[in-house]
Amino acid sequence: MDVVNNGKKPSSGSTGAAKVFGRLLRFHRERAGITMEVLGKHTSYSKSQVAMIEKGERRPKDHFVRVADEVLGAQGALLEVAQEITPSGVAAWLEDYLVEEAQAAGIHMYANHVIPGLLQSPHYAEAVFRCDVPALDEDEIETGVAARIDRQKVYHRDPRPHVTYILEKITLTRPIGGREVLKDCLLHLLDIARLPNVEIQVMPEDRTTHAGLSGPFILLETAGRRRQLVYVEGQGGRYFLSEQPLLGDLFTRHGTMRAQSMSPEDSVRLIEQVAREL
Numbered sequence: 001m002d003v004v005n006n007g008k009k010p011s012s013g014s015t016g017a018a019k020v021f022g023r024l025l026r027f028h029r030e031r032a033g034i035t036m037e038v039l040g041k042h043t044s045y046s047k048s049q050v051a052m053i054e055k056g057e058r059r060p061k062d063h064f065v066r067v068a069d070e071v072l073g074a075q076g077a078l079l080e081v082a083q084e085i086t087p088s089g090v091a092a093w094l095e096d097y098l099v100e101e102a103q104a105a106g107i108h109m110y111a112n113h114v115i116p117g118l119l120q121s122p123h124y125a126e127a128v129f130r131c132d133v134p135a136l137d138e139d140e141i142e143t144g145v146a147a148r149i150d151r152q153k154v155y156h157r158d159p160r161p162h163v164t165y166i167l168e169k170i171t172l173t174r175p176i177g178g179r180e181v182l183k184d185c186l187l188h189l190l191d192i193a194r195l196p197n198v199e200i201q202v203m204p205e206d207r208t209t210h211a212g213l214s215g216p217f218i219l220l221e222t223a224g225r226r227r228q229l230v231y232v233e234g235q236g237g238r239y240f241l242s243e244q245p246l247l248g249d250l251f252t253r254h255g256t257m258r259a260q261s262m263s264p265e266d267s268v269r270l271i272e273q274v275a276r277e278l
Contacts, residue, residue: 021060028078032071037050043067105224110254126145183278201258217231219251
């Protein structure tokens, strides 16, 4: 779901290195005639975690690299490539998106199951990371939370981006991390909603029509508004859309959804009410 660390945008080289490592790992694993499951047993990783590393979606830890290089007879090749992978506190697959987000003129999100990362408080973000399956290590959670909160600097950069949200009401009431964690996050969200370049709208739960039933998405207007992108993330994969007519269709759908949602003013009042009742 990538990061602006210390004001710098994520390194695309790190993303590329993770993908190169994954391809090299698969090459040596298949050449050695070893399955992902067997490699996982040697490295204390699950089969799905090995698969994520081979796809470049998860960074390998030092222990994994050392053991895999020895078990697969890679003769130091995996160790060499792994040195190019720099930790950023975010999944490798998300970095491409964050490069675009960090410099976008417009960011427009629709969320239907959880409060988006750009609106999360530290404790809520930690609770979200702890829901991940397979489970993340403590250092992955710690760096992930720090990166997610640091990412919120985007609201204050110059020039400030125009940021809008459409949130299903369930995102405001589902007690991820518990009631106190949710309340803290809602108060944090309200602080962000008061920024002049941010608008938050809530989609009423009793609507009989809804243009967003196909799922969540993010619309980006790049720097200078020279082009538009759509980022879609789901269980089966993550991808950008940049071609017509799908691009235009989703921007039209987003406009319809904003019209179907509560006004920003009414949405803020609703969020305040939900927070008071927790």
